[in-house]
Amino acid sequence: MKPLLIPYPKQIGFSAGAPLLPADAPVTFTYAPGLGEEAYVLKTANGAVNVTASAGAGRFYAEQTLMQLSAAGGLREGLDIHDAPAFSYRGFMIDCCRHFYGVPELKRLIDAAARFKLNRFHWHLTDDQGWRIEIKKYPLLTEVGSKRSGSRFGGVNEGKPHGGFFTQTEIREVADYCAARHIEVIPEIEMPGHFTAAISAYPFLGCTGEPMEPVQKEGIYPNVLCVGSDEAVSFMKDVLGEVCALFPGRYVHIGGDEAPRKRWQACEKCAARMKRLGLADYDALQGSFIEEIAAFLREKGKTAITWNESLRGGCLSPENVIVQRWMDRDNLCADFTKRGGSVIESDFYHYYFDYPYGMTPLRKAFTYDPAEKTGAQGILGVEGALWTEYVRSFHDLCQKLFPRLLAVAERGWSGAPGRSYADFTAAVQALLPLLGEGVAPMLPPDRWDPGMRRRLKEVASFFKGPLSADTLRQLLENRE
Ligand SMILES: [Zn+2]
Incomplete structure (x- = not known):
């Protein structure tokens, strides 16, 4: 053996x-x-x-x-x-915004990840549903933006307020904890979309100036940063200045995904920025903003990472940003790597672990080739992502993350598979105790790769009700 x-x-x-x-x-x-x-x-x-x-x-x-x-x-x-590893970037992402998970829980996950030679912790810290990082210059971000009066994700009313944030002392503690385990922490400060919690604290950040509250449900919201406002852009740079000082690593993730154009289309300040910079459309407006922020980070000695949607603006420079691919229907990441860009591979159908095993079985995550959709050139590494809209307990978080994250750890280190899937799952079962206290137990092995009947059942129950044959095929066959 x-x-x-x-x-x-x-x-x-x-x-x-x-x-x-x-x-x-x-x-x-x-x-x-x-x-x-x-x-x-x-x-x-x-x-x-x-x-x-x-x-x-x-x-x-x-x-x-x-x-x-x-x-x-x-x-x-x-x-x-x-x-020696095939990829220098072997990461895992935890969303602490939709449901808050604190320092003790994160330390357990960091310990577990380190034992399997993962080396990047991507920490999702701001979103519509909560702002989770203390910023000294703007205290309302956490005083107001970290709290919401309820949670109604997936139609489930949790019936109580939800909140929580990390002080700068705690942020340093987590960064030190990671450093001792050779893990680099990458904070994610979302912009210009997923911005409702920030606007709730400081309404001048939005195009309309209207007051609002952090969101209680999943979804994509129109409350984006007013990129035409000098005050709002300065605010963003102030926040990033504190973030750069707090985190010792090379990267800052600035989101850049899912930013609706509705507010910009009705905003005089945003129209003025487009006119001033000669921008043809709203994709270019986002692109110019992301480039400005990436250049600011570069002056601070950091490299920006963005989700692949930011490539739609057409102006991102491969020297200034690294792109994280999750879903890229237009295959813009492949063009980006041909221009010399670097891509982190987090394919939605294989490396998004908030979905049930019925949709993303362990075998599917294990067999995924990170070069499959973008090509081998320019792949910096791999990352498994765990969003927490529907993850209401740490126990559930751990069961969704493990053992699937171990498939990412294997691929990120080995590049091409060095053994069979059966050998891999034998190792998973043998090494289960190393996940550590509070992380194990995982689901039993017969749940990691459910049969088709169970897959259909899990997917239908996750998406609340019967799905069309076409949607099911799309989810199960990974069509974008
Ligand atoms: Zn605006």
Whole structure:
């Protein structure tokens, strides 16, 4: 049997029947910076373990491999692992806006992710339903924008107010916690869409100046940032200035998805910006705003990441932004990578884990090739996303995320699959306890890949009622 490891190493020599090493076998570490930051070599011989790696992530990953081997059957003589990741970006995204999950829960997820060599935590911090990050210059963002009087996602009335936010002290605590586990945190501050909570706190941020409240349901709302207002754009830069100072990493995600044009179409300030910059349409208006913000971040030493919708403006420079692809009907990401751009692959049909296993079975996530829709060129890495409109408990969050996130961890590290799906699921079952306290138990294995009858049932019940044959086919066959 193959060693039960996730992700499976790039190159591994072993002899299945070789004698076991004692549990207290000595581990010798040799420092080798030339090997690559995340690479390591791990060998066993004569009752001892020898690790060669950088002092940073490489050593940490060798330790995770050792921990996994110890947890699943023990270490055997003659092991010879030469390991390094295929992709430098191996991420997971948690939406703390639709339902708030706090520092203790996040730490458990970060621990679990680190054990499987994921290295990016994409932290979704602002949305229509709640603003979750303290900004010193604008205290109302959290005083007003982090609270809503109810929750009615999917027609379920939760019957109580909902709120919560992270203080800057907590943000630093989480960033430090991640850094100790070689995970870079990427904050996401959504703009110009998904902006209702911010406008609730400061109505001048919207085109109409009208007061409103954070939203209680799922959906796409017309309450976007007034990109024609100098005050609103300055506000955004002030917020990002604090965000840049708080987060030690290289990236800031600025959203850029699902921004309806309705308010801009009726706004004199937005019309004036279009005229001043000679912009042909509202896609170009969004594109020019995203470019301005990306340039601002660049001055601060950060690179902006946006969802793929921002490519519609046609003016994003591959040097200034990284694009995260989730659904791209016009295949703009492929053009972007041909121009030299980098794309993070989070395909809606394979890597969005808020949907039931009936829609996105584990096998489907495991077999997805990140080059399938954009091409191999320019793929920076992979990310599994968990939105929380319909995720009302941490237990449910964990069951939706795991084990599917492990398929992302495997693909992000291995590139091409290095073993069969059956071998992968055997490893998942063996390593389940490593998910840690409060994260396990996962759903039983027979729920990870339900049969067609159960898939149809789960999808119909998730989307509340019978779906047309065409919609079902689209969901089950991943047509965009
Ligand atoms: Zn406007």
